[in-house]
Amino acid sequence: MANPNPVVAHADDYVRIFDTTLRDGEQSPGCTMNVEEKIAIARQLERLNVDIIEAGFAASSPGDFESVRRIAETLTNPVVLSLSRTRDEDVDAALRAVEKAKHPGIHIFIATSDIHLKYKLAMTREDVLNAATVAVMRAKRHLDYVEFSCEDASRSEWEFMAKICSEVIRAGARIINLPDTTGHALPAELGEMFAFMREHVEGADQVIWSAHCHNDLGMAVANSLAAIRNGARQVECTINGIGERAGNTSMEEVVMALKTRKDLMGVRCGIETRQIYPASRLLAQIIGQPVPPNKPIVGDNAFAHEAGIHQDGVLKNKLTYEIMKPEDIGIPSNKLVLGKHSGRHAFINRLQELGVDPATIDVQKAFAAFKDLCDKKKIVYDDDILAIANEETRRIADTFELVDVTVSSSTRTEPRAEVTLRVGGQERSAEASGDGMVDACYKAIYKIAELSPTLERYSVKSITGGTDALGEVSCLVRDNGMTVAGQGAHSDIVMASALALVNALNRLKSRGPAASPRPSEGP
């Protein structure tokens, strides 16, 4: 191994950013991603310069194993690790999945709270202590980078946790993570827990302490900062704060809090903050969950100043109301960038400025889509370009391809749609009527695809202003117990809707019935 511990060796004031968008984040409803999509996210995480990527839970399903393996092979800089329970099969699967990583790691967890021991594990404290130590020793025979988590730490008895942590450190764990799995803790309390553990665990000064917080009470970021103030030097987080229930610590929020309040926190992290906005947009498009406008850092309104008095102040001096600069987060200024006469070179340049690596997309197709859009609208904004690039990033081997949509509607007749799809090289058409043009169009697509999923959510967003703007449609469909999201962008809303549905149906097909639901478990 070239460098067994790139992440362990850092100065005392360095906070490691551990991203779990692809594991904890992906575990939340409607956030499932296929392998190609996960790789696109992983590449963006590498551009963000995160220290550690939790790529999945290898033992949970063959699909998860494959994504961890592919991500491990693809990335160069970060540690890539897999989550693992303490059982032998889990540890072995995790080790196999990260085998080819430049910097492989494993994240072993077991619950330590009495309520989990009694109702979930049916194990005694002695059993848990034993299972944890054995698992860490098993992993340690193959790699050095072993993280151990006390699941539900914030509701565990501190003395017992101190004992188990001392044991796993003796067995070779390098990172100890104390998660607030249920989002139950308050900042002062969680801070005290870290202080207690660092004082009472044997070998505490030889490991990195890590926080993993959930946002059930809206405290995830505050709790993570409290942990840092009490010696934690790793934060586990996700892009846009996605994750089980109310989500995880949001990476952009914790990173910008550290940066903006360095005066008070006195620590730093290695995140390339200009990649934050592209990362947020990429994830939102892939999972089809738009970022709420008032979301800190990355929401549409995060830097908008509507009130007259604010605007006046901001014009005179930005610092009157802005504590951060939008350009530091990589937010495009939305100025006119490219148009009809822009060449391929200018297009590629702009992509790079927006944080998109041209090597990761089909530039030929993206450029053609860009030219197409230039024909339809006069002004092409940065957000339009990001939408096109993201569209190319997530392309997978499609079962269905949209060929044509014809809709007719008037105030006197029922809307009708005729749709043609290419299915396995053959064109198939169907007609349907419905409550509106989109409804008619969807019914025709269902007929051709021979599927009858439930449409759980449908939303339209205009990416940039104007009636000729590129519209982005997100939909969530459910079939056979599986929920998938689909997105489509087009200057015509019916077309964007059709593209979104076809995208979702392709995902349903790409997952296949073999994709078993993973256990909703983990720190």
Ligand SMILES: [Zn+2]
């Ligand atoms: Zn979690």
